[in-house]
Amino acid sequence: MTHPDPGRPDPVHATLDRGLHQLAALGGDLAAHANSIGTILWSPPRVVIVGRLKAGKSTLVNALIGAPVAETAALEATNTVTVYQDGSPSRAEVVGVDGRRHPMAVGHHQQRLPLPLATPDIAFVDRWLPSAALRRLTLIDTPGLSTLTVANDAATRRAMIDGFEQTRTASIDADAAVFLFDAAPRTDEIEFLSQLPFTPLNMLGVLSRADSFGEGALGRRDPLGHATEHAARMAQQLTETVNAVVPISGLMAQTSHTGMLTEQHAAALARLRGMPTLEVIRTFDADDADEVLPLATRIQLLALLGEYGVLNGREIAAGGAAALNAWLTDRSGIGGLMRALDASTTRFAILHRAHRILARLDQLAFTHPARDRIRSLAAQLRSAPAxxxxxxxxxxxxxxxxxxxxxxxxxxxxxxxxxxxxxxxxxxxxxxxxxxxxxxxxxxxxxxxxxxxxxxxxxxxxxxxxxxxxxxxxxxxx
Ligand SMILES: Nc1nc2c(ncn2[C@@H]2O[C@H](COP(=O)(O)OP(=O)(O)OP(=O)(O)O)[C@@H](O)[C@H]2O)c(=O)[nH]1
Ligand SMILES: [Mg+2]
Incomplete structure (x- = not known):
């Protein structure tokens, strides 16, 4: 990733760092302000994942983090904006709309815990966990956009739009967005994206659930190939919104990136090798197929691999869990997503982050008694070639x-x-x-x-x- 190496800062980073030292040198409480703004400079770019209800946002967040920390249950919707960042010990804080922070207990992944505030009073949850992936990017999971769950939709809008620049304390300060959609984005979703303080340069489109695209795993066409074609078409239609559209199966990426797959799973799947497709389907639908595979195993395999993975991963599974895992990674499209994030989203996220830092200086110049000196420092930074x-x-x-x-x-x-x-x-x-x-x-x-x-x-x-x-x-x- 293009995240600056702290050992050899890039010119943007070095110039802002010098500026913050000058701010601190102005004395008084400005040292504390410089420190607080410096936190932005030294932390990784913040990427927010947005999209329709049940588009697969939390599943993708888990795949990118490499651990199943975000809830993805079929019946449970994500109902708070959650900021996942690298840090030890593993912990969480709930930030109220009034900006106050409340520590929160964290359980084992997937376990729902009582929140210290009522949901409408929560701006977002800050969640820290040790993760190499999060050292490069902070990831922000959001409740789905939907007219059916007005409260969740409102939570995402509040954190992303209403909170921006006005109530700093309750804003999530994202530097880039990943926008998830399945077949085609709706006009209200495009409208929402156009209200975000971003440009198409730091917004990446993701065609999610590629493994069940079109007619799905049982259709005449390979859903992954079909999704790739459709993504290219969508990229052309959405040039005013996103810089690219990549197809992805978040489910396959999550399974292969979170260590969920075991040798037992691979061995069970390999037992279905050579079986005609229709018979595999019958086995998965039947009540009395326990002699082929126990019901609990069938349920697990479907949850981990989806229909596409079960049908097409059988041969590879004979080579063991590592081979199946590598196949899932390759087919999931996560590599293409990482490359797209690297190629431009991260680059513009870093510029956007520099913009956030300058905006903080402007804001400080507005309210602080030393406003003239802060203002001239901000002007001097803006005219720096870097x-x-x-x-x-x-x-x-x-x-x-x-x-x-x-x-x-x-x-x-x-x-x-x-x-x-x-x-x-x-x-x-x-x-x-x-x-x-x-x-x-x-x-x-x-x-x-x-x-x-x-x-x-x-x-x-x-x-x-x-x-x-x-x-x-x-x-x-x-
Ligand atoms: N087949 C398939 N299923 C997926 C994929 N991604 C997610 N799912 C399933 O879709 C359901 C919803 O996934 P989530 O990741 O919770 O979706 P979400 O967008 O976070 O949902 P909300 O937070 O409720 O808006 C889960 O049952 C996932 O297992 C995918 O790529 N392929
Ligand atoms: Mg979710």
């Missing part, structure tokens, strides 16, 4: 709100997503230096021209940022 992309991100976010189709919005996106100076100008990455400076000069002139007649304050600010970007590219083509 933080330039954070400003571009902020402008892009504002433009998406005011005028998503504007040419300026497009230019900002190009600047943000490119990885070379040539790419920032819309040129091929290997364009020669003279072409880069010529194009930069052309764009600079066009931006200066446009700055004479802008449509909004957001566009004013965006053009100032573009002028800065192009100026630096004319001056020093690399």
């Amino acid at each position: 933080l330039h992309m954070v400003t571009v991100l902020e402008d892009y976010q504002r433009m998406l709100r005011t005028d998503p189709r504007a040419a300026v919005t497009d230019e900002l996106r190009t600047v943000l997503t490119a990885t070379t100076p040539a790419g920032r100008l819309g040129l091929p990455d290997n364009a020669p230096a003279h072409a880069v400076s010529a194009e930069a000069a052309r764009r600079l002139a066009a931006a200066q021209q446009r700055s004479l007649a802008t449509g909004s304050a957001a566009e004013d600010a965006a053009i100032v940022t573009l002028i800065r970007t192009y100026t630096s590219l004319t001056a020093a083509p690399r």
